[in-house]
Each structure stands twice: as structure tokens, then as C-alpha cells.
Amino acid sequence: MANRISKxxxxxxxxxxLLCSNVQATDSSFKDTLAVAELKLDSSVLNYQADxxxxxxxxNQRCIACHGDAMLKIMATYPNLKGQKGAYLFKQLVQFxxxxxxxxxxxxxxxxxxxxxxxxxxxYYSQQVAADLSK
Numbered sequence: 795m796a797n798r799i800s801k802x803x804x805x806x807x808x809x810x811x812l813l814c815s816n817v818q819a820t821d822s823s824f825k826d827t828l829a830v831a832e833l834k835l836d837s838s839v840l841n842y843q844a845d846x847x848x849x850x851x852x853x854n855q856r857c858i859a860c861h862g863d864a865m866l867k868i869m870a871t872y873p874n875l876k877g878q879k880g881a882y883l884f885k886q887l888v889q890f891x892x893x894x895x896x897x898x899x900x901x902x903x904x905x906x907x908x909x910x911x912x913x914x915x916x917x918y919y920s921q922q923v924a925a926d927l928s929k
Contacts, residue, residue, distance in 0.1 A: 842910045844880070849918025852911055856903055863925045877924030883916035 859865065861875050875883060889895040890904035891912070904912065 842913055844913045844917030846914070846918045846921050848911070849914035849916070852907070852915050853918055856906070857915065860899070863927070866925060866927055874925050874927065875919040876922035878919055880913075880916040880920035883919055884912055887912040887916065 853861075857875070860869070860872050866872055866874050886895065887904045887907065888909065890897065890900045891907070893901065895901075907915065
């Protein structure tokens with residue numbers, strides 16, 4: 795039993811390390827990291843070139859109310875998405891949409907996005923400088 799748990803922890807740590815490696819630099823490394831994460835994605839999503847400007851539009855429409863700098867200063871439990879790794883954010887959105895992660899608000903938000911839109915949002919956030927919430 796302990797051996798099975800340690801293998802699960804090791805595998806989880808390995809995948810987390812792969813997802814948190816420097817994947818924000820290019821879309822091709824974003825695609826490669828998603829493949830390693832074993833998300834079953836349509837090839838059109840993997841081959842889609844993420845569009846940061848489209849991501850910004852979607853963020854302003856759907857995300858900023860909870861994940862914008864002003865809200866993050868008063869709601870410390872909401873994650874700061876700026877500067878996060880794109881593949882990590884994309885994976886989280888996919889898991890919310892598929893019901894693999896549960897949070898009624900995020901499941902609703904992710905449920906309204908296509909996988910290419912999720913990729914745009916994740917790529918946009920990965921290109922942002924992390925917000926300084928100490929001020």
C-alpha cells in the first residue's frame with residue numbers, strides 16, 4: 795500500500811514538474827508539454843497557434859472579475875493567474891470543463907470556452923508579469 799502511494803506521489807510530482815517547466819516561451823513547447831501531460835486533445839487543438847490578443851479579450855470578458863488585480867487584493871483565496879505556466883493553466887481549464895476538477899464557478903466558466911479559447915486564455919496569462927499584490 796505504501797509503495798503504491800509513493801509511486802502515485804512520484805508520478806504526480808513528475809507531471810507537475812513537467813507542467814511547471816519553462817513552457818511559456820513558445821507555443822511549440824506549450825504543445826509538447828500538453829502531450830506529455832497526457833491530456834487527450836484533438837490534434838486541431840494541439841496544432842492551434844495560441845493567440846494572446848484573443849486571450850486578452852476572453853480574460854476581460856470572463857476572468858478579470860475574480861482574477862483581476864483589484865479582486866485579488868481583497869480575495870486572497872482566488873489564484874493570481876498572471877505569469878503562471880500556460881500548459882498548467884490550460885490543463886486546469888480542461889479539467890474543470892471535463893468535471894475532473896470541481897468548483898461550480900470555474901466549471902461554469904470553463905464550460906463556456908472551447909479548448910482553443912482555453913489555450914488563448916492560458917497563453918495570454920502566461921505572457922503577463924505576475925501581479926504585485928503587496929501594495
